[in-house]
Amino acid sequence: MSAQLADGGAAINRFLLNLHPRSRDTVKCYRCILxxxxxxxxxxxxxxxxxxxxxxxxxxxxxxxxxxxxxLHRARVVDRFLDFLAAEESIPGNPLAQLCLNYGQxxxxxxxxxxxxxxxxxALESLKALPRFASVHGAVGAG
Numbered sequence: 001m002s003a004q005l006a007d008g009g010a011a012i013n014r015f016l017l018n019l020h021p022r023s024r025d026t027v028k029c030y031r032c033i034l035x036x037x038x039x040x041x042x043x044x045x046x047x048x049x050x051x052x053x054x055x056x057x058x059x060x061x062x063x064x065x066x067x068x069x070x071x072l073h074r075a076r077v078v079d080r081f082l083d084f085l086a087a088e089e090s091i092p093g094n095p096l097a098q099l100c101l102n103y104g105q106x107x108x109x110x111x112x113x114x115x116x117x118x119x120x121x122x123a124l125e126s127l128k129a130l131p132r133f134a135s136v137h138g139a140v141g142a143g
Contacts, residue, residue, distance in 0.1 A: 012038065015084045033077045050082070051095050056115050063116060075112045104129035 012034045016027050040058045041050060048054075055078075062071040075096075082094035099111045103124055114123035 009035070009038070011085060011090060012081070014088070015081050018084065030077055033074045034081055037074075037078050037081070050091065052099065052115070055095060056120060059112065059116055068116065071116070072109060072112055076108065079108050099124070103127040 012031060016030060021027055037058060041054060044054055059071060059075060062074055079096045082096060085091045086094045096108050096111060100108055105111055105127060110127055114120055114127060117123040
């Protein structure tokens with residue numbers, strides 16, 4: 001999917017139709033979050049894929065307006081939306097899910113916190129799991 005997401009909100013509507021929320025307020029909240037994300041993505045250069053840098057810039061913009069726990073909630077909604085788009089093959093893959101795979105994380109919150117840090121690359125590297133049978137008490141490869 002190009003960065004434009006210029007489908008008039010059709011993808012957001014499809015995503016929201018697949019939700020089964022307990023409250024209509026949830027749908028309103030999710031729509032607001034996703035429209036704001038879509039607006040940010042549309043500011044990116046045309047025909048560029050949604051990638052880590054796109055998500056980082058959106059997260060930083062959110063952090064300038066809301067506390068971190070709100071930003072993390074919004075990012076989890078966007079993550080589910082990107083999973084949905086990847087599942088329906090509207091995009092090649094969810095960049096947040098790919099980061100989770102690359103850095104050995106089962107959930108996205110540590111990845112999101114790393115992207116919000118002052119040194120995202122270093123924070124992501126610190127998330128990498130130790131090699132199998134490695135220990136924090138000794139050097140890797142010693143033995």
